[in-house]
Amino acid sequence: EAGVVQSPRYKIIEKKQPVAFWCNPISGHNTLYWYLQNLGQGPELLIRYENEEAVDDSQLPKDRFSAERLKGVDSTLKIQPAELGDSAVYLCASSGGLAGTNTGELFFGEGSRLTVL
Amino acid sequence: AQSVTQPDIHITVSEGASLELRCNYSYGATPYLFWYVQSPGQGLQLLLKYFSGDTLVQGIKGFEAEFKRSQSSFNLRKPSVHWSDAAEYFCAVGAGQAGTALIFGKGTTLSVSS
Numbered sequence: 001e002a003g004v005v006q007s008p009r010y011k012i013i014e015k016k017q018p019v020a021f022w023c024n025p026i027s028g029h030n031t032l033y034w035y036l037q038n039l040g041q042g043p044e045l046l047i048r049y050e051n052e053e054a055v056d057d058s059q060l061p062k063d064r065f066s067a068e069r070l071k072g073v074d075s076t077l078k079i080q081p082a083e084l085g086d087s088a089v090y091l092c093a094s095s096g097g098l099a100g101t102n103t104g105e106l107f108f109g110e111g112s113r114l115t116v117l
Numbered sequence: 118a119q120s121v122t123q124p125d126i127h128i129t130v131s132e133g134a135s136l137e138l139r140c141n142y143s144y145g146a147t148p149y150l151f152w153y154v155q156s157p158g159q160g161l162q163l164l165l166k167y168f169s170g171d172t173l174v175q176g177i178k179g180f181e182a183e184f185k186r187s188q189s190s191f192n193l194r195k196p197s198v199h200w201s202d203a204a205e206y207f208c209a210v211g212a213g214q215a216g217t218a219l220i221f222g223k224g225t226t227l228s229v230s231s
Contacts, residue, residue, distance in 0.1 A: 004160070033218060042121075042207050042221035043161070056218065091160060104149050104168075104211040106219055108160035 002026070004109035006092050012115045018080035021112040025073070025094030032069060033106065034077050035091040043091055049075065079114075087116045119144050121208050121222035129228040130198050138193040138225050140208030150191040151209040151219060152182055161207065167191065178202070203229045 005024040013019050025032050030051050035043035046065070048056040051072035060067065064083070069075040079086055090113075093106040122141045130136050142148055149168045153161040165176025172184040182193045191208060205226050209219040 040224070042209075042223045044221070045218045048218050093161075104217055104219065105151065105163055105166060106161075108153075108162075110158075110160040113158075 004092055004094055004107055006090075006109035006112050008112055009110065010113050010115075012117065013082055014117050015084055016081040018078065019082055019114060020079075021077045021090050021092075021114075023075045023077070023092030023109060025075075025092070026096070026107055029094035029096035029107070030072070031095045032075050033093040033095075034067060034075070035093060037089040037091055037111070039088070046077070046090075082114070082116045084116050087114055089113045119210065119220050121210050121220055123206075123208055123222035123225050125225045126223070127226045127228070129230055131230050132200050133197050136193075136195045136198045136202070136227070138206050138208075138227070140191045140193065140222060141189050142191065142208070142210045143189065144210050146212060148210045149212065150182075150184060151211070152176065152180070152191075152193050153207045153209060153221075154178075155205040155207065155224075157204075164193070164206075198227075198229055200229045200231065203227055 007022050032049040034046040036046050037043045047060045047067050049069045052069050067077045089111040091111045092109045095106050120143045124139050151166045152164040154164050155161050164180050165174050167174045167184045175181050180195050184191050205224045207224045208222045211217050211219040
């Protein structure tokens with residue numbers, strides 16, 4: 001079974017430029033998460049989707065960040081315009097499974113590392 | 118507020134020595150607890166999880182963790198560390214329900230000396 005797939009793995013841009021990250025979750029997983037991981041820190045939730053609905057976006061900086069999951073499968077996270085402080089790793093995760101067997105474990109992709117110059 | 122504390126930012130252990138990484142949590146309901154490992158440039162891989170039953174849980178790569186409700190702790194242990202265990206370790210807590218986000222600690226970096 002394929003895991004969570006993210007792209008690009010690495011992205012270097014200049015400040016004020018836009019950037020987008022793509023995530024394809026594990027097949028059948030209804031819940032998709034975007035986490036932000038700063039250097040030397042643990043992951044912090046940006047947004048959580050249940051199918052195509054964003055059910056928790058309270059930590060997403062909506063002035064410059066946006067996300068979508070139009071068909072309830074893959075998702076895109078966008079930053080426009082990027083700032084120096086956005087340099088970080090953006091992790092995508094998914095969870096799901098049969099009722100009664102899901103204990104909340106998240107499956108992570110390898111992350112997209114963003115460097116803003 | 119829900120939170121996870123990993124008191125040790127960086128630990129160095131000699132190869133073959135035992136290891137214990139500390140994790141304390143604050144959670145209003147019955148916690149579901151997880152340990153993840155992250156190698157450089159990689160995503161997070163689940164080592165083990167606790168959600169009920171025996172408070173000593175076994176995971177992959179020879180790791181185990183013990184849930185102590187009275188101490189709000191979920192410490193990770195390994196009896197004999199290998200050089201390949203050098204990585205970042207994260208403790209996390211969640212509600213254990215489908216579709217709930219996990220709250221992570223800031224992580225502990227493990228270095229292994231020869």
